[in-house]
Amino acid sequence: MGGTQTVHTDVIVVGAGPTGLLLAAELALAGVGVRVLERNDAPTSQSRALTLHPRSIEVMDLRGIADRFLARGHTLPGWHFAGLKTRLDFTALDTRHGYTLFLEQARTEELLDARARELGAEIVRGCQVTAVRQEPDSVVVETARGEALRASYVVGCDGGRSIVRQAAGIPFDGTDETLSGMLGDFAVTGPDAARSAEAHGVLAVPLEGGLTRFVVVDPERMRVPSDQPLTYEEFRQALTNVAGTDFDVAEPHWLSRFGNATRLAGRYRQGRLLVAGDAAHIHFPAAGQGLNTGLQDAMNLGWKLAAQVKGWAPEGLLDSYDAERRPVGAAVTANTEVQTLLMELTLVPQYHRPVMALRGMLDGLLRIGEVNRNLAASVSAIGTHYGDGSPAGARLPDLAISVAERPGVERLYQLLHDGRFLLVRTGKQAGASGREDRVETVTATAWQPSPDLEEAEALLVRPDGHLAWAGPIEAEQQALLDWTGAAAVAP
Ligand SMILES: Cc1cc2nc3c(=O)[nH]c(=O)nc-3n(C[C@H](O)[C@H](O)[C@H](O)COP(=O)(O)OP(=O)(O)OC[C@H]3O[C@@H](n4cnc5c(N)ncnc54)[C@H](O)[C@@H]3O)c2cc1C
Known part of the structure; x- marks a missing residue:
């Protein structure tokens, strides 16, 4: 083991x-000590x-930071599924953010980094973790710098x-890679490159700084393992094979191969160790x-883990992270496998014709409003429901609401910026919740609920914007206990 044990981090x-x-950022918002390595x-x-x-824009809106992202990117009304001609129409979804925000990952990370730091998270770069070991009351993390750091989780x-x-012994089962694609970011392209590329079966997307990204799957090279280095010559050849031209690409800024290995963690939690994002799927x-x-995993886990660290988490709350998010991971991996199949088989000569016919049929189905809306809800994550279909567990839209305690508030998401639960009373009053550190209580003076919430005298909204509970005022105390623990926390 390496050097000295430093201070304990939550x-x-x-x-x-x-x-x-x-x-x-979510942990720091909840007042938990957090160090990122x-x-x-x-x-x-x-x-x-x-x-x-x-849904990613919505969760930024829940925290009052959507504008930071919107100011840096541009919006598109929808997105594709398996590259089918009929696009998923995000404008038809029940959200104020019915679009895809075109924003490069580097910008998203820059904005999230700034957000985490401003809330007090410590981000340590140049620090590779080399070993992780669970002990009964904590976890020891060793780094390539020779440190041994201790944390509760x-x-x-x-x-x-x-x-x-791997340290948690969590299996990562699934299927190995069978297919790879290539991407290349280039500075020099003609003005019509994107349009002309698309007509030739190559995706071309304008990026920041005058770059264009080309994405190509070349039937002659699609079995090359994704960890094999990609050269400029190979990329130009692939463009020529697929499109009949290399679009005069020159000066690659980045070349990369990516594959379709598909895996899902067997558990998202093992004791004091948890996984999220690509570590889980x-x-x-x-x-x-x-x-x-990955962003939705983080929104689901942040407040639950904070509750656990703070000592008020009800029994089973932290385990509900696995119960709620692993099915979503399974659904996403399944739909990407379907899409891969629909794309890959067009490149295999003996399947080309029937698969093109199948794609034509699916295109037709996507022109039916409800079918399109259903798939759009799933891909956009607007349709994520952490329950059995009853109101509890549903994602709440940003409904119009006015509350007595906070003049000027016009919509629900404005009441969730500080990451606490929100208890909304719609008529009858009851006493204080006794949990002001984790629950904000407001009285609606006007609101526009969905029909299934019209009768509710109170509702409890989770920090991630999903509904915890809705019902009569007499049942409020029990709901508070079930979701937010006992009022008094032992020191
Ligand atoms: C070609 C391509 C296009 C994509 N396009 C999209 C898209 O349009 N939309 C979308 O939603 N997703 C897209 N994705 C997927 C997306 O990039 C990933 O899902 C996302 O980066 C996952 O984020 P993450 O934070 O979970 O993991 P990562 O982004 O992989 O981050 C993991 C971090 O952990 C660090 N790390 C790893 N091991 C250690 C260690 N031992 N010690 C310390 N640090 C360590 C790494 O350096 C890295 O910074 C695309 C992926 C590819 C390959």
Whole structure:
């Protein structure tokens, strides 16, 4: 073992990707001590992901920071599924943010890094974690710098090869890679490159700083393992094979291969160790869901882990992270496998014709409003429901509301900025909740509930914007106890 044990931290987060940074921000917001350990010396300027989907913007809105992201990117009305011609229409969703925000991953990370730091999280770069060991009351984390750090909990947000997941002995079952694609960011392209590339089966997307990203799957090279280095010559050849031209690309800024290995962690928690983001699920980057799913993991876990550290978490609250988020991870990995199949088989000569016919049929189905809305709700995560279909567990839209205690508030999400539960009383009054450190109580003077909430005399909204409970005022105390623990916390 390495050098001296330093001070005890409440939570160590391994990895300063988007998942780790948002989790750190959420923990710090809840007043929990958090230290992020990241092996890279500096933030990366290379962006794998390019999109933030509607629920990701909503969760930024829940914390009052959506404008920071919106100011840096531009919006598109929807997104694709399996590259089908008919796009998913995000404008039809029940949200104020019915669009995809086109924002490079490097910018998203920059904004989340700043947010985490301003709330007091410590982010240590150039610090690779080399070992993680659980002890009965804490976890010891060893680093390549020779330190041994101690924390109450450790969360692995350290990507697909997660050392935390491995140390926890959590299985990562799924399927090995069978297919790889290539991406290249280039400075020199003609003005019509994007349009012309798309017509030739190559995706081309304008990036910041005059760069264009080309994404290509070349049938002749699609079985090359993704860990094999990609050269400029190979990339140009792949463009020529697929599109009949290399679009005069020159000066690559970044070349990378990516694969379709698909795996899901067998558990998201093992004692004092947890995993989130790519450490918990990997898949082909189809329909831009990986980063977005990691952000939702972080929003679900942050307040639960904070409650555990603070000592008021009701029995089972921390385990509900696995119960709520693993099914979402399973659904995302499944839909990316479907998309990969729909794309890959078009490149295999004997399946090309029937698969093109199948794609045509699916295109037709996506033109039916309700079908499109359903899939859009799933890909955008607007449809995520942590329950059995009853109101409890549902994501609450940003409904219009006025409350007596806070003049000027016009919508629900404005009441969730500080990350506490929100108890909304809609008519009858009751006493104080006795949990002001974790619950804000307001009285609605006007509000527009969905029909299934119209009868509720009180509702309890979770810090992640999902409904915990709705019902008569007499049942409020029990709901508070079930979700927010006893009023008095032992020191
Ligand atoms: C080509 C491509 C395009 C994509 N496009 C999209 C898209 O449009 N939309 C979308 O939502 N997703 C997309 N994704 C997926 C997205 O990039 C990932 O899902 C996302 O980066 C996961 O974030 P994360 O924070 O969980 O993990 P990562 O971003 O992988 O971050 C993990 C961090 O942990 C650090 N780390 C690892 N091991 C250690 C260690 N031992 N000690 C310390 N630090 C460590 C790493 O250096 C890294 O910074 C795409 C992926 C690819 C490959």
